[in-house]
Amino acid sequence: MLAIKIILIVLHFILYSVIQLPSGSFKSPAEAAESYLEKLEKGGAKKTRPFQVDLVSYSPSITNSKTVHVLSHSEYPASSFAFAEQSNSQMLVADNTFIALMNKLKTLRAFETRLPKMEARGTRLEYQDFVINLGTVSQSQTTKGLVLEVAYVPMDETRDGYCLIQEFLQSFLNMPKQMIQKLITEQLSHWIRSLKDKKDAEYTPSITLLQYMDILIHMRKQPNE
Amino acid sequence: MMPGTGNPAMNIQARQNQNDEILTRCLNITQRLRENLQVLLNTTKQAANIETDEQSLSSSTTNLSSNSVNSSIRNNIDRKLYDMGTSLDQLVAHIEQYDFKLLQNQQVLISHYNELSYEKQGILMDEWSTNAKWADKLIDIFPLLHPSNQLYRRSNQRNTNSNIRLRIDGPSSPFIDRIVAQFDTSQQQQQQQSATKDYSISVQRLSDHLNIIEFSLFRSGLDIYLYIRHCTVEHVIVKPLNEKKQFSNNFNNKLLTNYRALDIIAGHIRAAAVYYAPFGAQADQALGKLLIYISKFQTLHAQKCVNCQKHLLNGLQPTWRDFKTYECYHEECLN
Numbered sequence: 001m002l003a004i005k006i007i008l009i010v011l012h013f014i015l016y017s018v019i020q021l022p023s024g025s026f027k028s029p030a031e032a033a034e035s036y037l038e039k040l041e042k043g044g045a046k047k048t049r050p051f052q053v054d055l056v057s058y059s060p061s062i063t064n065s066k067t068v069h070v071l072s073h074s075e076y077p078a079s080s081f082a083f084a085e086q087s088n089s090q091m092l093v094a095d096n097t098f099i100a101l102m103n104k105l106k107t108l109r110a111f112e113t114r115l116p117k118m119e120a121r122g123t124r125l126e127y128q129d130f131v132i133n134l135g136t137v138s139q140s141q142t143t144k145g146l147v148l149e150v151a152y153v154p155m156d157e158t159r160d161g162y163c164l165i166q167e168f169l170q171s172f173l174n175m176p177k178q179m180i181q182k183l184i185t186e187q188l189s190h191w192i193r194s195l196k197d198k199k200d201a202e203y204t205p206s207i208t209l210l211q212y213m214d215i216l217i218h219m220r221k222q223p224n225e
Numbered sequence: 226m227m228p229g230t231g232n233p234a235m236n237i238q239a240r241q242n243q244n245d246e247i248l249t250r251c252l253n254i255t256q257r258l259r260e261n262l263q264v265l266l267n268t269t270k271q272a273a274n275i276e277t278d279e280q281s282l283s284s285s286t287t288n289l290s291s292n293s294v295n296s297s298i299r300n301n302i303d304r305k306l307y308d309m310g311t312s313l314d315q316l317v318a319h320i321e322q323y324d325f326k327l328l329q330n331q332q333v334l335i336s337h338y339n340e341l342s343y344e345k346q347g348i349l350m351d352e353w354s355t356n357a358k359w360a361d362k363l364i365d366i367f368p369l370l371h372p373s374n375q376l377y378r379r380s381n382q383r384n385t386n387s388n389i390r391l392r393i394d395g396p397s398s399p400f401i402d403r404i405v406a407q408f409d410t411s412q413q414q415q416q417q418q419s420a421t422k423d424y425s426i427s428v429q430r431l432s433d434h435l436n437i438i439e440f441s442l443f444r445s446g447l448d449i450y451l452y453i454r455h456c457t458v459e460h461v462i463v464k465p466l467n468e469k470k471q472f473s474n475n476f477n478n479k480l481l482t483n484y485r486a487l488d489i490i491a492g493h494i495r496a497a498a499v500y501y502a503p504f505g506a507q508a509d510q511a512l513g514k515l516l517i518y519i520s521k522f523q524t525l526h527a528q529k530c531v532n533c534q535k536h537l538l539n540g541l542q543p544t545w546r547d548f549k550t551y552e553c554y555h556e557e558c559l560n
Contacts, residue, residue: 044539044540127540128485128486128539128540128541129484129485129486129487129540129541130540153465153484154446154465154467154468154482154484154486154487155446155465155467155526156446156466156467157443157444157446157526160444160445160526160527161526163526163527163536164526164536164537164542167535167536167537168537168540171535171537172540
């Protein structure tokens with residue numbers, strides 16, 4: 001039995017959701033990835049370039065400190081995104097030398113990388129004004145699942161954008177609306193809930209990276225198949 | 226008329242005198258022609274005035290009085306045209322009598338002739354157009370013939386009256402400001418209930434006759450640039466609002482967008498600009514209607530296609546808005 005997760009992230013300026021497929025559908029994650037890629041290409045999406053998302057977690061040597069998760073995304077090659085646990089969804093956006101700083105702190109024994117590095121690698125596709133990133137998540141040579149990221153690029157307004165992405169997923173991958181709404185991650189549902197009180201619902205890349213972080217940490221906790 | 230034989234010096238002098246006499250007669254005839262043309266233009270203007278008065282007041286009493294006036298004017302025009310025809314015949318006859326061969330021996334005259342050419346002096350045409358009174362008279366009559374083209378007439382009149390060649394100075398900027406203000410007022414009246422304004426409109430003036438209207442639709446995230454010369458939409462560019470936020474310091478609104486949906490919308494707005502401004506239509510009405518049409522793209526991401534009841538078709542929203550009903554369709558659903 002193989003449990004494959006399709007994680008739908010709306011990068012750039014919208015949002016994502018998580019959908020668990022029936023476990024008996026595919027024999028391996030590679031086969032599932034191939035099947036979805038074929039489906040996307042048949043629908044008219046065109047391959048552009050590879051994409052990659054990395055997550056490195058730095059655990060503190062001192063017990064009082066917090067674990068720091070550092071993420072990098074190939075869409076933002078000059079930036080790195082850092083998140084300290086229990087920091088109320090606040091993400092630090094720094095330039096990519098921040099990783100070098102964390103490694104320096106590691107050599108000074110302030111932090112250590114006990115947790116394994118998570119990687120999501122795959123293909124970036126384009127369809128009309130949508131950008132689709134389909135990748136395989138792996139943890140030290142072990143495949144954990146699939147990540148699918150969908151973005152509608154010329155927009156940063158979340159309310160209408162979410163409906164647009166939902167409809168895109170329904171039509172392109174034949175996913176029912178209820179399934180998409182039911183399996184939305186905590187970060188995403190929190191963001192959508194918070195929109196009710198806000199006038200300006202502008203989407204920023206940190207929200208995407210927060211969603212990635214949730215997914216990758218969740219996958220790390222899963223036992224290997 | 227060829228000169229006879231005899232003393233060559235005297236012969237040349239006689240030929241010269243005869244040519245001078247012919248020239249004097251020709252000048253007199255030309256003067257008479259100009260006077261007749263002046264009277265003819267005045268009479269035509271008078272006739273045009275009477276015609277417009279008749280259109281505004283169509284009563285039986287005025288018809289009787291105007292009929293007699295019309296017939297006298299017609300007779301006057303006929304007489305003047307006949308006079309002008311006779312004068313022209315005389316002018317042609319005199320020119321035929323002119324001894325052109327005599328000029329070939331006179332280098333001075335030939336060089337003077339060259340001096341009169343447009344290439345050397347350059348101001349000859351301007352001088353001619355300024356002195357020609359009939360051109361001014363034509364401009365006076367023009368609004369009676371085409372009352373809708375006020376802007377063109379005014380700018381053109383200024384251009385013709387000046388001695389120096391001016392650039393076309395269209396008074397379109399206040400005109401566009403007025404249209405935008407009217408649109409703003411009408412939209413505010415419609416959106417009284419909602420506290421926040423979901424659009425912004427501004428006019429950027431590049432010159433007296435070239436303006437850019439920037440129309441931002443916040444809900445749909447569109448930034449629409451209308452390049453307007455006088456009151457004609459020359460070019461339309463649609464960009465996403467988020468691009469402006471990201472590249473505010475280095476934002477180029479002259480480049481076309483890379484996004485498919487926005488490119489299609491720009492094409493539709495260009496089509497609407499042509500549709501709302503047919504030949505002879507009021508320029509302010511056409512531009513006002515176009516602004517209303519553009520404001521209907523506010524629901525780009527929310528409204529479904531009237532035909533297929535879907536929002537996305539082939540990854541695109543319903544980008545077409547009907548010119549009359551403003552209903553939205555996908556391009557594929559139109560047929």
